[in-house]
Amino acid sequence: MANMGIGIIGCGNISTSYLRLAPLFKGLEVRSVADMNMAAATARAEEFGVKAQSVDDLLANDDVELVINLTIPDAHYGVTKRILEAGKHAYSEKPLVLTLEQGVALRDLAEAKGLSVGCAPDTFLGGTHQQARALIDEGRLGVITTGGAAIQGHGPESWHPNPEFFYLPGAGPIMDMGPYYIANLINLLGPVRRVGALTSSASPTRIIGSGDRMGQEIEVKTPSNIQALFEFHSGATINFSASWDVWSHKRSHFELYGTEGTLYVPDPNFFGGPLEIAGRDGVVQAVEAWDHPFSIINQKGQRGEDLANYRTAGMADMVLAITEGRDARCSLARTLHGVDVMTAALKSGETGEFITLTTTCTRPEALGPDAARALLR
DSSP: OOOEEEEEEOOSHHHHHHHHHGGGBTTEEEEEEEOSSHHHHHHHHHHHTOEEEOHHHHHTOTTOOEEEEOSOGGGHHHHHHHHHHTTOEEEEOSOSOSSHHHHHHHHHHHHHHTOOEEESOOGGGSHHHHHHHHHHHTTTTOSEEEEEEEEESSOGGGTOSSOGGGGSTTOHHHHHTHHHHHHHHHHHHOOEEEEEEEEEOSOSEEEOOSSTTTTOEEEOOSOSEEEEEEEETTSOEEEEEEESOOSOOOOOSEEEEESSOEEEEOOTTSSOOOOEEEOTTOOEEEOOOOOOGGGSOOEEOTTSOEEOOOTTHHHHHHHHHHHHTOOOTTBHHHHHHHHHHHHHHHHHHHHSSOEEOSOOOOOOOOOOHHHHHTTBO
């Protein structure tokens, strides 16, 4: 399989992960990077031995067939639209867009041009989450009837030096962190039928806790606390708590309850982590990790912890899907459905009504150990 030429627009911190990890995968060759700040593009290009270009020049570069959009969320729609208009496939960081209408517009444009659009997160392709998927598909939990997922903390202003964008419309805990959880719920349970939610904010302002602006006050312009209920087409009902109004908690990130037992799934923000299961006897047992390549520790986290990080796996699968003429696991349809879920929760919080979704999707094809290894060089 010939390598597909990859370009990157947006040379912030996240670009290092794509540039460092893309060489692990077949079919990918990052050839060019661009940024509104040419100095940032030049520095990143020198660091990784690729070409630095302006955004316009990258979009006109015939050696680039797919462009990764790593700009800020508010720019995602406009940049991805430009990528498609330039006749190139697009892969975006999450969230794909900030409104369902923007997502539908991208879908229609991609279809008209015969191009593919994919979107992070791809952490649900991690070894632990795929093993959870295998246990569900084997019937170990029976029929999943309910469960819960939780993002709990006190927001990014404690560590981020410029956190305003986290508290603007289109952000907040559900749009910033929700894509990881919702993508994994779709992976494990399939599409959502309707959403109800209560939303609030504990404070109209936040105080920056680090950097040169430490002590400055910023406004909160989007809900910082979302308590949602998802009804899936499968019949399962899942409560989803996304809150930056929590100082401490002991809640699990992800639990699923079935007629035959319970599954304890680790944080879907990461590719790996411990997986536990309990049967009807209620005895919780560790699940022995299977031999999945996306469970292998390959870096240290910010606190020195061992992590398995295989970011770009979703893009590698998308490139292979393009060549094979099949559905990509991180497809536009699933991403668009995730946007529908998140924006419906915010709308429900405003109206006090359940929202029936206008989109749907299929579960992505499972990515077992052999299929994952086939993506690697």
